[in-house]
Amino acid sequence: MDIVNELGKIRIADEVIARIAGISASQCNGIVGMASKRATDGIVELLGMENVTKxxxxxxxxxxxxxxxxxxxxxxxxxxxxxxxxxxxVRHDMKELTGLEPTTVNVIVEGIEF
Incomplete structure (x- = not known):
């Protein structure tokens, strides 16, 4: 994502946006973590903070x-x-940290942990 102002251009990589979103989400009450589906068997895998962007x-x-x-x-x-x-x-932190306002933030619940 590019931000252009009078001083020049700032480019924020999608990986950075994803990391900010992941950290923000993980700070919310009730969130166990981010999920990743394994394509072969459809099993949901709980990701650690090092793989939050997946x-x-x-x-x-x-x-x-x-x-x-x-x-x-x-x-x-x-x-x-x-x-x-x-x-x-996620909307608040993204605006605060990058100046970007997401058009849409979708939350897909892949699983529930007991």
Whole structure:
């Protein structure tokens, strides 16, 4: 994603956007971690912080920033409230840290941990 101002151009890599989104999401109450599906068997794998970006898809087209977060939620937590908290936190942190405002933040719940 490029930001242009009077001083020049700033380019923020999708990997950086994904890492910020992953850290923000993991700080929300009820989130166990990011999830990654193994393509061969459809089993959800819980990712550690070193692989947090594998559970996030960033789409940057025509100045439209879309972030998809694949998460695992704690059992007993409201899925709707937890997902909304993640969306709000990711939007806030992205704006605060990069100046970018995501057009869409999607939270895909891949699993629940007991």
């Amino acid at each position: 559970g996030i898809r960033v789409n940057n087209k025509e100045d439209q920033l879309t972030i998809d977060l694949y998460v695992v939620i704690k059992f007993g937590m409201s899925i709707e409230q937890t997902a909304q908290a993640v969306m709000d936190k």
